[in-house]
Amino acid sequence: MPAVTLVSYWLMLLAGQPLLAGQPLPEPRISWSAVLIYCVIYFIAGVAEEVGWTGYATGPMQQRWGALGGGVIIGIVWAAWHLVPYLQLHEPAWAFWQCVFTVAARVIIVWLHNNTGRSVFAAVLFHTTMNVTYSMSADGLSYDPAFTAPVMLAAVALIVALWDPKTLARYRFSARRS
Structure with missing residues (x-):
């Protein structure tokens, strides 16, 4: 996730975002102790969400619609779950791109889940890493889902190109055994 954020920031620079043009990478405005606190808080919140989304819903969704389909469906529900808070804090365009990011992130989470037993x-x-990275870059200068969502979609496209979309666990280019 930090790499996705850095690539997104680089794309923002290339696009000449008005607030970013000619600016160095922003210094985090929070202390390392705050990062540690974010890690603890977001880990606890992540456990609460992922027990449901991943522990409970992912298996049955994959059985019915495959890993990619199940991930997209859960991602859409997950994005809808967060839509009101997104709209309370941001413009509709920001919320749209954040929802796209959320769906792509869910597919990556399903891929991670399937490839870690x-x-x-x-x-x-x-x-946890998604939320901490966002919080560290939420200064308005280094996070824009209109740039981050396409980077996440590119990561999903790479995963789907390399792993079977039905399982997101069978690497397509491994040596075949007879």
Whole structure:
């Protein structure tokens, strides 16, 4: 997630975002102790969400619609769940792109879950990292979902190109055994 944020920031610079043109990478405005507190708080919140989204819903959704389809469906519900808070704090365009980001993030979480022995802990860690990274870059200068969502979609496209969309766990280019 930090890499996604950095690539997104770089794209924002290339696009000449008015607030960013000619600006160095912003210094985090929070202390490392605040980051530690964010990690604890977001980990607890991540456990609460991922027990449901990943631990409870992902398996049955994958059985019915495959890993990619199940991830997209859960992602849409997850985005809808967060839509009101997004709209309370931001413009509709921001909320739209944040919803796209949310759906893409869910597919990545399903991929992580399936490739870590169905670990809910891996989902919680990624969820935590997403929230901490956002909080560290939420200064309005280094996070814009209109740039971050396409980077996440590119990551999803790469995952789907390399892993079977039905499982998101079978690497397509591994040596075949007879």
